[in-house]
Amino acid sequence: MEKPFLMLVEDVFFPSEGRLVMPTGRIERGRVRKGDAVELVGFGGDALAHVTDIDVSRLRANEANAGMNVGLLLPGAMAGAVERGQILAAPGSIGAHVVFAADITLLPEEQGGAEVLTGESLDFYIRAAAVRGMVTLPRETDALQPLHMGAVTVKLERPVALEDGQSFAFRLHGRAAGSGTVTQLLH
Structure with a gap:
C-alpha cells in the first residue's frame, strides 16, 4: 500500500501577484496529482487547498x-499561511504537535556537546522546521552530560508536523549539541 503524500516546504514563491502561491520542496513520500487536495500542517497554519x-x-x-523536488501551485488565498518548515500532506495523514517524548544523544564536548538541564531552551531542527523548545529530564536525572543518552520531554514554542520515529537535531547556545528521535506524541 502506498504511503500518503508528504512534502517538506523549503521555500515559497509568488509567481503571479495574489492569484497563486508556490511552495517548493522535496516530496518525502507518496505521490501528488494536479487537482489533489493537500493540507498545510505546522506553525498553526493548518489549511486545505487543491493543487x-x-x-x-x-x-x-x-x-x-517521492524523492522529487517540486513546486506546487496553490490558490493565492494560501499566500499568508505558507512558510518554510511546514509540510503539505494528504488531508488527515499527519498532525502538528507541541509536546513529545524523545530519546536524545548529546555530542562529545569537543564537537559542541554541553550539559543539558531541565528547563534548558534548545533550538530544534525537525525536517525543514527550526523551532525553539524547552526540554524536561526525568525526575531522577539532574543533567545529561556530553556523550550521554537520555529520555526527555520536549515542549516546542510552535506546533510542528511530527510522527513517532521522527528524527531531529538540536542546538544549544548556537552550537550543534545532539540529535534525537520522537518516541511518543503527547497532548
Missing part, C-alpha cells in the same frame, strides 16, 4: 512522486 499545477524543473507535470 492547481505541479512545477518540476520549470516544466509542468500532472503528477510528482
Whole structure:
C-alpha cells in the first residue's frame, strides 16, 4: 500500500501577484496529482487547498512522486499561511504537535556537546522546521552530560508536523549539541 503524500516546504514563491502561491520542496513520500487536495500542517497554519499545477524543473507535470523536488501551485488565498518548515500532506495523514517524548544523544564536548538541564531552551531542527523548545529530564536525572543518552520531554514554542520515529537535531547556545528521535506524541 502506498504511503500518503508528504512534502517538506523549503521555500515559497509568488509567481503571479495574489492569484497563486508556490511552495517548493522535496516530496518525502507518496505521490501528488494536479487537482489533489493537500493540507498545510505546522506553525498553526493548518489549511486545505487543491493543487492547481505541479512545477518540476520549470516544466509542468500532472503528477510528482517521492524523492522529487517540486513546486506546487496553490490558490493565492494560501499566500499568508505558507512558510518554510511546514509540510503539505494528504488531508488527515499527519498532525502538528507541541509536546513529545524523545530519546536524545548529546555530542562529545569537543564537537559542541554541553550539559543539558531541565528547563534548558534548545533550538530544534525537525525536517525543514527550526523551532525553539524547552526540554524536561526525568525526575531522577539532574543533567545529561556530553556523550550521554537520555529520555526527555520536549515542549516546542510552535506546533510542528511530527510522527513517532521522527528524527531531529538540536542546538544549544548556537552550537550543534545532539540529535534525537520522537518516541511518543503527547497532548
